[in-house]
Each structure stands twice: as C-alpha cells, then as structure tokens.
Amino acid sequence: MARTTPGLDFLAQNLFIPGLFLFFFLVTARHWLDLHFATWILVSAAVAVVSLHIIGRTVLREYVQAVEAARMGARPAPVGSQSPISRILLGHLGYPAGTFWKLVEAYGPVLFGSNMVITTSPDHVKIILRTDSHNYAKDESLHEAMDLVLGTGVFSLSVDMWKFHRTITRPFFDRNRVTHLEMFSHNAQSVAAQIISTMKASQAVDFQSLIRYSTLNIATSLLFGTCVSSLPNAPGAKPNSAFPLLPVTEFCEALLQLQDIVSERQRLGWVWPLYELLGDKAKKPLNIIGRNFDPIIQRAIGRKMMKGVGVIYHGSDGCGVGEGEGETLLDHLVELTSDANLVKSAILNTLIAGRAGTATTLTHLVYFLARHPTVMSRLSAEIAAMDSAQTPTDTDMADLRYLRAVINETLRLAPQVQYVSRESVEATTWPSPDLHEKRIYIPPRTKILFDVSALHSSNELWGPDADHFDPDRFLDRRFTTYLAPNPHIFLPFGAGPRTCLGKDFPYDEISVAVIELLRRFSVISLLPRSSEWDARRGLDRASSMNIPQGLWVKMEETVQ
Secondary structure (H helix, E strand, C coil): CCCCCHHHHHHHHHCHHHHHHHHHHHHHHHHCCCCCCCHHHHHHHHHHHHHHHHHHHHHHHHHHHHHHHHHCCCEECCECCCCHHHHHHHHHCCCCCCHHHHHHHHHCCEEEECCEEEECCHHHHHHHHHHCHHHEEECHHHHHHHHHHHCCCCCCCCHHHHHHHHHHHHHHHCCCCHHHHHHHHHHHHHHHHHHHHHHHHHCCEEHHHHHHHHHHHHHHHHHHCCCCCCCCCCCCCCCCCCCCCCCHHHHHHHHHHHHHHHHHHHHHHHHHHHHHCCCCCCHHHHHHHHHHHHHHHHHHHHHHHHHHCCCCCCCECCCCCEHHHCCCHHHHHHHHCCCHHHHHHHHHHHHHHHHHHHHHHHHHHHHHHHHCHHHHHHHHHHHHCCCCCCCCCHHHHHHCHHHHHHHHHHHHHCCCCCEEEEEECCCEEECCCCCCCCCEEECCCCEEEEEHHHHHCCHHHHCCCCCCCCHHHHCCHHHHHHHCCCHHHCCECECHHHCCCCCHHHHHHHHHHHHHHHHHEEEEEECHHHHCCCCCCCCEHHHCCECCCCCEEEEEECCC
C-alpha cells in the first residue's frame, strides 16, 4: 500500500476488520431489511463497533494469558486497573510525567496494562538485559516508529542486523583516545570563550542551548572528520563546508526535531501514528539532513579512492583536529561497505546518540553544580591539583575520582534515556518480588517497559536519601551497600549485549568540558527561571530530556 501518513496507514491496518463488519451490516440492513439510518447513528455505531472490538480483543487476550499462566504454574502480572478500558489506556497511550511512580506506588514493582508489562525490579531488568537477553528483542512498535526515522540503525534493528552493525562499528570505538581528548579540550575552550563573550554582552547565557551546539561540533568531527562549526558566534570560528546546502543552524534544529520525534513515538507506543494523522512529522527534518549526507559520503569515497593510489588528504576540520590525523567513523564504514543507505543510517543513529546524551548530561550537571556550591568547590579543588597547562591525560582522568562520581550522580538522577522497552519473544516467567507468591507469567510478543529514572531514584534500592544529589554515594559505604552487590540498579548506558558501544566517549567529553569550565569559572548561579525547575520531577519526557525553559546561568571568572 502506498504510504499516505502514519496515522491514515495505522487506521487502515487496524480498523479493517471492524470496518468490514460494519459495512456488511449496513449493506444487509439496507437491502434486506430496508432500514435507513441517520448520520449520527452511523457515526455512533462506528465508534461502538471499534470500541467493542478493542475491548473484546483485550478481554479475550487476558483470559487466554491467565489460562497459559496457570498451565506454567505461574500467575499473571498484577493489573494496573480493574477496568479493561483503563488498562488499554495504560498500555497504549503513554505516561504523563509522574504517572509511572504513582502506578508503582499503588500496584507494586510489576504491573500489567493490556499488552504491556511494566517493572521496576532490578532482578527483572537483569533478566531482560543480560541473563536471558535473547528472549527480549527490540520492541516491534519501537522498531517501526524508529525505522521510519533512523533507517536500519542500531536503535531499531532486528537481532541479526543489529549484531552486524555493532560488528562493523566496534573497532572505531576501541581505538586510542588521545586524539579525542585533544579534540574535546579544544571544543571545551571554545565553549568557555563563548560563555565569557556572551556574559559580557548580556550577563547571562542559556547553557543548554550552547552545549547543544557544542556537542554537535564534536559528534560531526568524530563521524565525518569535519565539524559544522555550529557554536553561535564562537570567537575564532572558521567557515566550514561540511553542510554546504543549508545554514548550520537549520541542520541543528532538524537534528533536534528528529530526537524529539523519536522520543515522543517511543513514549506513545504502538498508537503513535494517531498523533500524526495529517502528516509524517519526521519527513521535513529528514529531508533537511538527508540531502546533506550524500555529498559527505561522496567526499569519504573520494578519500578512499585517493588513499588507494597513495594520496593522503590532510585538512583542518575547524574544530582543532585535522582530517588526516585519524580515521573517522565514516571513513571506517566506507572501507567496509559500499551500501550508501547502510552507511547513512549508521551515521545518523550514532550522531543522534552521541550528541543528545552528552548535551543532556552536561546541562544537568551544570544545573546540579549551581544548586550545590559545596560540591562545586570540592570538584574545583580536585581539578586545581592537575597541571592546568595541559590537556587531561588518561592518568588524569583515572585520578579524578570525585569528578567521575559527580558525573555518575548526574546520570543517576537525570538519566539520558528515560524508558527502555523490549518485546518478549517466547512466553516465560519471572521471579515474584514476594517470595511467597508464584512466579509471574510474561506472555509472548508483549511489550516490556521499565523506567530508568524510577529505578535510579528508588529509596528501596538506593537508600533513604535516594532523592538527594550526593556524589559521595559512589565513593563511600553506600556504594558497597547498594550498588556493588546489585549493579543493575544503575543503567546509564544499558547493560548486557546491547550496552552502549561508545559509553567511554561521553564520560571523556563531559569530564574534559567540566575541567575546562571549572578552571575558568569559580561561581555558577541560576537565574530564577531555571532555579525553579526540579531535575527529578520536571523532566520534559516528550522533548528528549530538555529543560523546557532552558538553563539560564551566570558565571564568574576565576581570578588568576
């Protein structure tokens, strides 16, 4: 069927059976019974038929699952509501901020809503991500939603293609990081210079907006070998031709829109097409980004051909690293495959993952430092003990234990990924949180969802001060009490076979950025519009973990 809009396609596929039933009923009534109906009756009948179809299918499915659970000596997961309609809404229409915690508090750590099982149990998370990961594939609804945006990438692939993607990209992420640290340092210096320039002009800076552009420079440098020079009015910024067909800011906005669309579709689940009845929201930003990938890939192919005849191209990327100084991910992929679509999807997936998570964590980290000046003072003292004239080395990074703890605490209270979803392949059972109860039955082809932020902020798992920002929990006895014996309560980058390949990159980039900021600035203060935001409860889940009003701060330079 030719594609119209996601919403119309969804309605055509899911309402065909009840629509066909209603059509034959009306034909029979008109021709055999000579009955004619008013328009309002027809509309009401259509709504009733569709509703009864959905409710009936849900009730029948739950009955079959109860029988199968009994056969396996288990019990169905506790339902999130006694009403089938409420369970349908729970299972399909997403979760407003705060709803997840209320459901868990009311019904326990495992609950069932129509075709979805929700858990906050670390034992179940361990089963899903590590010990029985082969039985939990990527959620099919997520696969469809993301495939339309990201193509055949690591976020949305089936198992075989996902393994292939990881195989061809892994070598790039396993290489020496010295050059990367130099690149991170150069970019962090540009950010600091931009803050100083902005502060002199307007006395305040939106750090969230600034760091979004900054991390895009790093991501494109690593992927393409040339950055987009997207820091607004960065002192000393050089013109760049990485994206010659459009202004850099338009590319940035298109990328951010894609991230928001992916996040929203994942949150809404299988009914996301209903929110795009009038058109595919991803079409415009994809066109903006897509038309710029071809010339970039052609440049990489050209470099490959020149390399084949012994000619090595050397050039400056405008971000402090020359193109000839190291193979980029794009160069690496072009060496392995000539499939342009595969290369495009791999680059786009990695670009979104690498840029968004780092920007989010840096934004929240600066927020926490501004709210906790004693933490900032202690961290500044640790950084001051380094040689301020050099780019941080591997040894420096290993010695900065408190900095690592600050980053981890930020990732705990404001994780980069809110929800992780999987889909069960075969029917199975989980251990019950109550040892006196039977095991919990998990039906086949059921969406499994766990909220990482709920897991990260549980008083039961992290202690009575789980709501508090305290980096020392990763250094003192609380680490050995809570995290060491149960590592699956902390999942900043996933776990098991699907753990993030490039997880060391954000740690390094964030560390270098914080080092440079605290070398240059001694005080960070929040403007009122940002100080009222609550990092744990105020996350805008439909907007890729953004702070809705921005992070407006003032910074005071360190007196030399």
